Amino acid sequence: MAGREWVRISGVAALCALFVALVGCGGQPATDTGRAEVQRLLDRRADALLERDPAAYRATGSTAGYDRLREVPLAAWSYRVTDLDLTGDATATAAAELSYRLQDHDRAPVTTGRTLALARDADGGWQVTSDRPAPRSAQQLWDQGRVVAARGDHSLVLGVGRTEESLRDFAALADRAVPAVSDAWGTGWGQRVLVLVPDSLEEMAGLLGSPASSYRGIAAVTTGEVGGAADGPADRIILNPEAYGLLGPTGKQVVLTHESTHVATRAHTGPATPLWLSEGYADWAGYRDTGRAPAEAAPELARAVAAGDVPQELPADGDFGFTDDPTALSQAYESGWMACRLIAEQWGEERLGAFYRAVGAHGQRDGAVESALEKVLGTSEEAFTRAWREYLGEQLTG
Incomplete structure (x- = not known):
């Protein structure tokens, strides 16, 4: 999941394609x-x-x-x-x-x-x-040049076009992120992260097998399978050096803590988990120890609420797509964060984690959030949405 910080064949060609597995076009039988x-x-x-x-x-x-x-x-x-x-x-x-x-x-x-x-x-x-x-x-990091490594207490950082000394800065941020995530989520995960630092946006996109335009302005992406098993390949946190480099110290730490949260919660993130919850929880963990006020951390949503445009519903998964409307995308992430912040404040941080796990464990998408709201928080989806809208007004105005 991404972090918020932001073939036509015919005629002879078809015949050739049919036999390529046996002899290869223009080649000899192997x-x-x-x-x-x-x-x-x-x-x-x-x-x-x-x-x-x-x-x-x-x-x-x-x-x-x-x-x-x-x-x-x-x-x-x-x-x-x-x-x-x-x-x-x-x-x-x-x-x-x-x-x-x-x-x-x-x-x-x-x-x-x-x-x-x-x-x-x-x-x-x-x-x-x-x-x-x-x-x-997709490319592998070494396809892009000589790989340099830096190890931290809780991290391994691999980069191209960088010195080991520069990569130690990323390792230091990751080493602070891991304990922060464990403090919020618990220690029942690997408590180690793997960070890849390519040399450019284009090379980041190469590692993901997608066009660079898909990730412009996005500071980091974490790769891994939803519901991934603990005995599988490690998630890769892939940084966009261009967007990440524009962030200040707090922003850089928030991004790495956010992405490390995705690593920690992966095994409990299932098909039933909506993006407002997975991204909102990762943002909640990222901002948890920063002291940032809601209006400061959610500026786009604060502007909308101040103008009387309070969202009617929690954001749908489609609202998290990377489009030409960065304001709408920001509001989706900020809305998810505020929902998780509300749960942590009103029901407690342990119940927030339990709610996340309960949604992820649900067998199907329909009814997952509603069921977890009732069983874990003792409320309904309608009541929670109403409380969230009121919370936005209270926290983002005045």
Whole structure:
């Protein structure tokens, strides 16, 4: 979930596409022997990387990947060849699935598609000449340059185009975020975060496999599966260095605490969880210890309320879409935050956490919020909405 801080084939081409898995367009049939040979090559390449053996890695081809991954704490790295296209007498292209784990963070592998270019060496064996994301697969951080690492007490920060010293600043913010989240949510989560700092907005978008326009003005995004298991790959907090860099010290801390909250609450965030709750709770945790007044932290909503335009309902999920109306988007986030702030003040912080968990545990979207409001807070959806609207008037005016 994002943080608030902010193919046409016809004729011969279709026939070619039909057989690409067997021979590759314009290529020759790839024998089982050839595929096994390439698999052995990639196995050696993976072993050399994990063992930090530059000579063995160099013997398998291009060393660009080794140099870029030198500082990344890898616990596992392996390829599985899924297709081989013999594109010439001495060249080939392999499709493979890469699986890797980061030490102390990923409890299960991250898997991603890769396309590897191969060439025959003087002895007739294969060597890797390039390793890049497969079509429709997102980039990995090392695709963008040499990765630099900085470790904190509760964090690992990986960046491109930055020094270790500069990355320690991000680690310090993350190290403050984790205890703050645990104080609000509880300690029943990994209490570690993984932060990726690409060099630009465009490279952030590359990691997410989306156009840069989708994230302009957004300071950070957290990736992970809703209801993700504790034994899965770690969530990645991905920063937009352009938008994040415009924030002041408090804003930067709020963003990292917000995103760390998404990491902590992931296992209890289900299909039934509305965005006003997941984003509002993350904002509540982010602002919890800042001392920011509601009108200061929710300026767009405060302006609307002061003008007599009090929202009639809590924001729908569609209101959180990144559109050309940043004011409406801000009001959606601020509305969710104020709803969670109301619960924390009127029913208590423990009940707010229990309410979040109860909504996420509901088997279906319909009735999830209403059921949790009744069971945990002893109120109805209608009464809660009315209390929230009154709370906006009280807190954002005067």
